[in-house]
Amino acid sequence: MLPDSQHAGATAPRERLLHAAGELFYLEGVHIGVDAICKAAGVSKKSMYQLFRSKDTLIAESLTSVGVEFLAALAPTDNDGRSPRERILHVFERQDQMSNSRTFRGCPFVNTATELKQPDHPGTVVARAFKQRMTDFFRTEAIVAGFADPATLAGELTMVFDGASARAVVLAQPLSGAGVAMASAVLSTAVRQT
Structure with missing residues (x-):
């Protein structure tokens, strides 16, 4: 939703x-x-x-509006005093809450890019930029937390997010903590800088 x-x-x-x-x-x-x-x-x-x-322009511009709102609904507030791990998990907790809605259709960026199947379509370009913003958030938090390979970890967390969204849609069931648990496991096994 x-x-x-x-x-x-x-x-x-x-x-x-x-x-x-x-x-x-x-x-x-x-x-x-x-x-x-x-x-x-x-x-x-x-x-x-x-x-x-x-219509292609409308797809791109409407996804831009949706994207700003979607990321804002997922993101923790700036300087909220929580650890980077807690801030990352907040995204998955919000996704979990969203998945409880009967109108939840997963990630709008993945949905759009998957349906369009054209890498250069204006809608796909917008979708890719917003997915990168999510990955950049994870990377920034991973750097603050001192992980050895923040870029790889950020990519893995983005894949967990996308996989959790797909699971909720395909099964037509709320996530019930599955995405949060998987993200937590990925964070727990990530190597910290020495």
């Missing part, structure tokens, strides 16, 4: 389109038609194409 959108009360056509597209793409997939998006947003197709050059 995506966090509550800041665009929920939006009145401008562009904001309504971004909100409707973000919700529909997440719940139904990026294959959903422009007609359905325009209907949900209460905006004509003509207006949509005046605001966005193409």
